[in-house]
Every structure is written in C-alpha cells, then in structure tokens.
Amino acid sequence: MAIHSVRQRIIFLFVSLVVAIQVIALGLITTANQQVARDSSTAALQRGERIFQRLQQQSQAQLEQGAAILSADFAFREAVATNDTATIASALRNHGARAKASAMMLISLERVVRADTLLPERVNTPFAYPDLIKEAEKDGKSSATVSINDVLFQLVVVPVLAPDPIAWVGLGYQVDDATARELQQLSGMDVTIASAGSAGAWILHATTLPEPLKADLLRHLQARGTLLPNEIDLVGETYETRVTSLPTGAGNSTITILQRPLAEGLLPFQRLNSAFFWLALASVALTIVGSAVIARKITDPINRLALAADKIHQGDYSSPIVVEQQDEIGTLAASFDQMRDGIASREKEIRRLAYRDGLTGLDNRAMFQERLEQVIRIAKRGGSYPSVLLLDLDRFKAINDTLGHPVGDMALKEIGQRLVGTLRASDSVARLGGDEFAILLPTGDAAHVGTVARKVQTALEAPIVIEGQSMDLGASIGIAYYPLHGEDVTALMRSADIAMYVAKHEKSGYAVFDPSYDEDRKSNLTLLGELRRAVENNELCMLYQPQLKIELGRMTAVEALVRWHHPAKGLVGPGEFIPFAEHTGSIGIITRWVVAAAVEQCGYWHRAGLSLRVSINISARDLREREGLPAFIAEALRSNTVPAGLIGLEITESALMEDPAGALATLERLHALGVTLSVDDYGTGYSSLAYLKELAVNELKIDQTFVMGMESDRQNLAIVRSTIELGHNLGLSVVAEGVETEFELRALTRLGCDFAQGYWIGRPMPVDELEAWLRAAHPA
Amino acid sequence: MIQSNIPRSGVAIAAMLCGVLLAVSQAPPARGATIAAHVRSPAGAAIADAVIYALPAASLPLPKPTLKIPIEQIDREFVPYVSAVQTGTTMVFPNRDPIRHHVYSFSRAKTFEIKLYSGNAPSEILFDQPGVVTLGCNIHDWMIAYVQVVDTPYFAKTDAQGGAQLVNVPPGKYELKVWHPTQKGGGEPQAVVVGQAGVAASFVLDVAPRKRRYKPPLDKMHY
Numbered sequence A: 001m002a003i004h005s006v007r008q009r010i011i012f013l014f015v016s017l018v019v020a021i022q023v024i025a026l027g028l029i030t031t032a033n034q035q036v037a038r039d040s041s042t043a044a045l046q047r048g049e050r051i052f053q054r055l056q057q058q059s060q061a062q063l064e065q066g067a068a069i070l071s072a073d074f075a076f077r078e079a080v081a082t083n084d085t086a087t088i089a090s091a092l093r094n095h096g097a098r099a100k101a102s103a104m105m106l107i108s109l110e111r112v113v114r115a116d117t118l119l120p121e122r123v124n125t126p127f128a129y130p131d132l133i134k135e136a137e138k139d140g141k142s143s144a145t146v147s148i149n150d151v152l153f154q155l156v157v158v159p160v161l162a163p164d165p166i167a168w169v170g171l172g173y174q175v176d177d178a179t180a181r182e183l184q185q186l187s188g189m190d191v192t193i194a195s196a197g198s199a200g201a202w203i204l205h206a207t208t209l210p211e212p213l214k215a216d217l218l219r220h221l222q223a224r225g226t227l228l229p230n231e232i233d234l235v236g237e238t239y240e241t242r243v244t245s246l247p248t249g250a251g252n253s254t255i256t257i258l259q260r261p262l263a264e265g266l267l268p269f270q271r272l273n274s275a276f277f278w279l280a281l282a283s284v285a286l287t288i289v290g291s292a293v294i295a296r297k298i299t300d301p302i303n304r305l306a307l308a309a310d311k312i313h314q315g316d317y318s319s320p321i322v323v324e325q326q327d328e329i330g331t332l333a334a335s336f337d338q339m340r341d342g343i344a345s346r347e348k349e350i351r352r353l354a355y356r357d358g359l360t361g362l363d364n365r366a367m368f369q370e371r372l373e374q375v376i377r378i379a380k381r382g383g384s385y386p387s388v389l390l391l392d393l394d395r396f397k398a399i400n401d402t403l404g405h406p407v408g409d410m411a412l413k414e415i416g417q418r419l420v421g422t423l424r425a426s427d428s429v430a431r432l433g434g435d436e437f438a439i440l441l442p443t444g445d446a447a448h449v450g451t452v453a454r455k456v457q458t459a460l461e462a463p464i465v466i467e468g469q470s471m472d473l474g475a476s477i478g479i480a481y482y483p484l485h486g487e488d489v490t491a492l493m494r495s496a497d498i499a500m501y502v503a504k505h506e507k508s509g510y511a512v513f514d515p516s517y518d519e520d521r522k523s524n525l526t527l528l529g530e531l532r533r534a535v536e537n538n539e540l541c542m543l544y545q546p547q548l549k550i551e552l553g554r555m556t557a558v559e560a561l562v563r564w565h566h567p568a569k570g571l572v573g574p575g576e577f578i579p580f581a582e583h584t585g586s587i588g589i590i591t592r593w594v595v596a597a598a599v600e601q602c603g604y605w606h607r608a609g610l611s612l613r614v615s616i617n618i619s620a621r622d623l624r625e626r627e628g629l630p631a632f633i634a635e636a637l638r639s640n641t642v643p644a645g646l647i648g649l650e651i652t653e654s655a656l657m658e659d660p661a662g663a664l665a666t667l668e669r670l671h672a673l674g675v676t677l678s679v680d681d682y683g684t685g686y687s688s689l690a691y692l693k694e695l696a697v698n699e700l701k702i703d704q705t706f707v708m709g710m711e712s713d714r715q716n717l718a719i720v721r722s723t724i725e726l727g728h729n730l731g732l733s734v735v736a737e738g739v740e741t742e743f744e745l746r747a748l749t750r751l752g753c754d755f756a757q758g759y760w761i762g763r764p765m766p767v768d769e770l771e772a773w774l775r776a777a778h779p780a
Numbered sequence B: 001m002i003q004s005n006i007p008r009s010g011v012a013i014a015a016m017l018c019g020v021l022l023a024v025s026q027a028p029p030a031r032g033a034t035i036a037a038h039v040r041s042p043a044g045a046a047i048a049d050a051v052i053y054a055l056p057a058a059s060l061p062l063p064k065p066t067l068k069i070p071i072e073q074i075d076r077e078f079v080p081y082v083s084a085v086q087t088g089t090t091m092v093f094p095n096r097d098p099i100r101h102h103v104y105s106f107s108r109a110k111t112f113e114i115k116l117y118s119g120n121a122p123s124e125i126l127f128d129q130p131g132v133v134t135l136g137c138n139i140h141d142w143m144i145a146y147v148q149v150v151d152t153p154y155f156a157k158t159d160a161q162g163g164a165q166l167v168n169v170p171p172g173k174y175e176l177k178v179w180h181p182t183q184k185g186g187g188e189p190q191a192v193v194v195g196q197a198g199v200a201a202s203f204v205l206d207v208a209p210r211k212r213r214y215k216p217p218l219d220k221m222h223y
C-alpha cells in the first residue's frame, strides 16, 4: 500500500506499533500460557496418577477386606469345612454374590481348585495363579489383575481360616466400564484399562472414553503398545496420556491409561487469550481513532496551508490564512500569513512600478495599452464607443533645453495633474514617454470627445509657473474613435498618432483622425513628407564636431551631426526635425542616411591616413528595430572597409530608459559588431548604476548642462567629478560635452576626463572646413 | 509361651500345674517305667509344646480316661496352647474372661461349636476320635489352640527345655511319636522298648516359629 498523506502515515505508524506490540504480547502470552497449561496439565495428570494409584489401592484393600470378611464368615467356613463340593459351590455362589464378586473359587491348601463359579471345568486342576497363594500365605491376602478368557478380573485371594488356613478362596471382580467410571469420578481423568489379549491384540476392558475415541486409542495401542507418547490425538483432540502397568497374576501385561484433554488445561488460558484478543482489538481501534484525531489536528492546518499556498500560486493574495493553533503549526501558519502579506504588498509594488510612470504617477504606456485593450473588449460586446486622445506638448523641448530637466519634470507633473483634473473618474490618463500623454475615454460621442479635447487644451494653455518662471506649454491632440478609426489597440493608437501630427502640423490644437490622412496626403501635408523629400533630394548634410583626446592633446574623434538645408527655411537644426522624425517613425530613414554618410566619410579619412573615430547619434526608435539597424551598420562597415573601432554610436540615456529590455538586446548586437557605444546626455535619464553596468556600453557622455554649469555651480562640478569617477570605475571612457571655456577644459583635465567636446575645442564643421581646421590644429 | 505379665498369670500357672497333676495322678501309681524324651530342632534348639506319645505295639488293655480336661480362655487366649488327651476324653472350656467367647472346631477329629458364652461352658465336648483338633474363637480370630487326641494314655508335652516325661509306662514295645502344631519335617516315629528302668528318646523336629495373629490391646473397659 502506498501511503501519500501524513495522516495516513501517522495512523499507519501508530497502528502498526500497537499491533506489533499486541501481536508480540499475544504470542508471548500464548506461548507462556500453553507452557503453563501443559505443565499444569502434566502436574494434574501426575496428581491424578497418584490419586488413581491410591484409589486402586483403596479399592483393592476394599476388595480384600470384603474377601477377608467373607472368608471369616462362620457359616462359609462351616460350609467349606464340610468338604462337600456341592455345598461348597453353593456357598461360594451365595457368599460371592454377597461380596459382589463376579467369580468365586475355592482352592485347597494343596493349591488345587475345589470349586469355581466361573469355570467349573477348572475344578480339580491346579490353581492357575500360585503366586497369589504364595503371597497370601505371607501377607494373609493377595490380589492381582488377571485375564480370564480375555475378561479382566481383579482377583483377590484370602485364606479360609479355622483359625488356621483350611483352604483359599478367590474372589474375582470383573473390571469393566463401571470400574473405569468410578475411578474417573474420583480422579477426574479418563481411565482406560487395557491388556494384551490372548490373541496378541489389545483389548480395552474398561474405559470412560466414548466409542470413536476408544477405537482411536485402540489403534494407538496396537501401533505402539505400552509405549504411548505423552500426548496423543484422539479424533482430533489432544490428550495428555499416562500409562501405568497393573500387577497381574499371570504374565500378560495389563495397563491403566490415564488421560486428560489438553484443551481442558488450556481452557482458562483460552478464555484469557480471547479476553486479551478483544482488549488488543479495542486498543487498536482506539489507536486508529486517536491517531486519526491527532493526525487530523496536524494535517488539517497543513492542508489549509497547502490550500493557501496554492491560492498564492494562482495569484490570490487576499485570503488571510486562519489557523487558531498555538503550537508550531500555528507559528508556521502565522509566518506563512506574513509571507503572504509580504508577497502581496511586493507584488502590488511591482505592479505599481510596472504600470506607473515614475515621474507623474500616471499610468505608463503598458498600462494604457492594457486598459485600452480591456475597454475594446468591453466595447466589442456592444454598447460603448471608446475613444483615444494623444497629446504632445508643443514647446516642451524648448523648456527642457532652456530651463533644464528638473524644471521640465516639474512641468510634466503639473500637466499630469491638470489632465487628471479635467477628466471623469472613469477616464484614464497615461504618460506614454517624453512629453507624450494619452487619454482614454471609455464612453462618449464625438461631441463629448470634442468637449474633453477643448477642456484639455484650455487646461494646458494656462501658464505653468515653476520657481517663479511662467511657461506656456500648449498641446496638440490627436483623436481616434473606436471602431471607426481602428478595431485594436495598435490601429487606434496609430490613428490617434497621425491625427495628433496633423493637429501639430496644422497648429489646429486638436484633430480627429480622418481616413483621408493617408500616407500620400500626409507626405504632402506634413513635415514627414518634406523629410522624405529631404533625404531623397540630398537636402541633409553632415557636420563634424571634433573631440579632443585630453591625454594626448589631439583630436582623435568627431561627432557626426546632421543638418537640413530646408529649401524654404534654410538650415534647420536636428532638434527641430529629429523628434518629429522619431514620432512619425521616419527616423529610421534619417538614421540610415546618417550612418551611410558618416561611415563613408570615416572610410575616406581612414584611407587618407586620418584616423578619426566618427560618432553617430542613434534614437530610441532605432533601438526598437532589433535586427535591421545592426545589419545595416555591419553592411556599411563592410562596404566601406572601415574598422568597427572607428565608428561610435551615441544613444541618449532617456532613449535607453524608454525600453530597457529592448535596448539591452539591441545594444548587445551593436556591441558585437565591435563599434564603440556611448551613453549620450548622461545624467538626465535617471538610469541606475546597476542598469548601466548591464549595458554593453564603452563610453559616457556627460550632458552639457553639467559641464557648462561647472564654473558657477559647485554642485555641477561635483556631478561631473563623480560621473567621471563612476565611468572610470565601470571601465568606461568619459566624454564631456559643451566645453566652452578654458576653465572647463582645465577642470576636466584635472578630473581625468578622457575626451572634451565643445565650442572651446571646435564647433561642428563641414568636412572640408574640418579637414583644414585639423591641419591647423595639428600641423604635421 | 504363656504370658506372665497379665494379672491372672498365677491362676493360669496353677491351672496348668493342676492339669499336669491331674494327668499324672490318673495313672496307677508306680506301675511302670518312665520314657524321658527330648525334642530339639535341627539346629539343636529346645522345642517346647511338642506332644510325645507312645502307642503300644501290642493290643493292651488300656485305662480309660476319667478326668475332664479343661482348656481355659484367659485374657482372650486359649490356655494351654497345646494339649494332648486320650481318645474318649471329655474336655471343658471354662471362660475366665469377663467377655464372651465362641469356641469352635472344624477339625475332622472333632467338629463342634460352643456359641457365645461366659463362665463355664454350657457343654462339655467328648473327643472320641484320634487326630488333631484345632480350636478357634469366632469372636477373636487370633485365639488358637491345638488338641492332639491320641489312642494312648502315655503322652506328654515338652517343656521349655524340650524335655517330656512319659510316666508309668508299662514295660513293653511302643511306637514313640512326636507332633507339633507347626512342624515342617523330621520327628520320625521311634520304636522303643520300655523295661523296668525306663528309656530315653530324642527327636529332631523341624518347626516353624509360631505366628501369632494380631491381637488388639484391651480398651479402657477391658473388652
């Protein structure tokens, strides 16, 4: 039997222990009892034997006495003295009957039979048992068991005294079942008297045994003679057996068999055994019940704990574990409950972190998408028509650039609060990243959505005042309705995104998605199209800003910066079109164009013997396409035969933080190419040291806001110093951006910074200008 | 042979002497010689209570017995244990005990029975056949006495020394016989010739010791 539960095991253990003890005890008791029973049976038999012998002596004495009284009877003596055979025979018969003898004989002093009531033909023949007379001569009486024609007699011989013996008289008492019964009554044992008959076969003359046992005993006698074992089986029952031989007048062997059923001796012990058996059974039953109760007490709370653990496994942390016991299990349950509490609160925290935007406390992109999915699911069942509003702040980049990130962050927080304030509780607001927000309205018609959009605009148009500075932010809002503008999360978001860019482009405040905003129309309508055209028409050009390797005092690297010669607007800086390109997903085109141009230039320099590392900026969106960009870069390196080490890729810290897991994987691939990876704008993205350690990057670029403030702000100096130390400790080289004074360069040199970049070193320059500049800076 | 530690031993001895005197005095005085017989065992021990009697070889006129010979019962015993009488003697059985006795004999020489009595026996018994008469008491199994009835007046019983004197035996030829109640062998009859001077005879007799049967002691009432 396989035992799977603690309860069964406990019960099994207890019960098997008790059963084992009882079985051993029962075995011992039974063995002991049987020994005692045998001993006592043997003792009883021996006692019986002695009693039997005494009884026999007594009965013999009684017979002899009777015979003596008879022989002393005057009339009898007188009759004997007459010497008249007929008279003597008659007297013998008469007096024999009086003495209850079944055979009488008179024997002369010459030992010749004078009369015989049993066998008259023996008259005048010598007496068959002369030994009896010899003994009687000596003792005045004698007796023996004799077999006459296979009938057993107790023969007593006494003299007829007048007063000297004048004859011998023999009295025969037949030994039969009555004799045996008499002896049995007195001795309490089965008595059998047997002798070997004249024909050699054994004869049972007298017995108290019933018929079938008698036959069995006879069989034993025929087989073993007088050498019967101490225990013999009679019809299936064991009898303790003792054999004694009886004195006989002739040579035949006559024996007395005393018997007692062994079971008789065992009977009281059997009663004891059965009492013990029931007692054992009762104790086993009690043990089963008791151990079941104990086991239940142990296993019930364990089962409850197991159930609770299973619930936790399934994610249900809400049910408290209730075990009232005060013992170890109670303690275990209490700690288990604490653990449940801990897990619940930690999971809550994890969920909060996973679905919350750390800065504003609003939902993050993931949470927003989940909620949207849920709302769409509900809407699909019918009745409701949710809508999505995407917001992009119009002038946030400028605030960030001019007032710094801390101010920008505070502005974002403020905007979050304003958005929440304008919405119903059933609506939800999320910050998707950067200055992008989204609103989900689970219900409401177009009019309601329009109202919300206007309310949001109004709320955001109110100036934001932070540290005494007033800012005008304003936002462009793109709106998409379910199911009109998309039946799933991606489609809806995309529609809202397009609508938002339309609104931004047209500076209309908000725009509802329209299917007419297809790609062609858009390319005509939007900057997107212009960007594409710029790429196609080669309106983009590259500037290179030198980086000073401080240690060597030489320019060993340049950062490639893209510029747009807009046909109408003139030269446009990357800050004005790169974010747009990122939002519209066309950044990939620009990045590829930049990579191709920069790698080609690098190869040109390389072949010309000018060893300049060229750093290219990569956006967060570029990182999202895991395979494409690394493959494109690898191909560019190969086709221009540029060593990977001469190419650097710069990724902003905030881009890394937008999708840390995705960034990690793409960085691994880029790192595998052998290119140098730099973290751009370091210090603005709140990235943790631990995260940084995991990224396969080679270089940190300290954000220019820290470098430019070094001279006036000791705190910025400290940040720069600690960043350099941190970078070095992580085995990274450190680049300082925005170096605009000699003081800053000296300070950086003192702090052990590896590279310096900025207007103090050299401004971004077209290729030919740079080449000339380099020749001037490093005359050969 | 006879108890001497009982109160009536004196009476017993007197009676015995009296019997001897009577037996002696019944013969004619100084008419014959004496046969001095002696009986001993093969080992040479004296044998008492042996009866010696002389049977005349020739038919002689013999004197008839005239005296009544007693066998008393004293202290639940027959006294004497052994008697010899001439055929034709009358015997009496006086009871000297305070209790009754029942004297009987199943002997062929004389079968008789005197039922319970006390004092002098109600009947006298004539012993008219020669032979041994064994007397018993039906009350007291141990009581036993022997009477040798002989066809001659010349008999005597050996004393403790084994000697016996047959007196006043007329001269002549006799067959001298010996008898003892427990004899086993020996004691062949002897032919003797009695002259004036008398003769001596000696017998060797194999005798079993007397086996007394158990006699219970008297109770407080002397019964």
Ligand SMILES: [Cu+2]
Residues within 6 Å of the ligand: B076, B100, B101, B102, B137, B138, B139, B140, B143
């Ligand atoms: Cu008597």
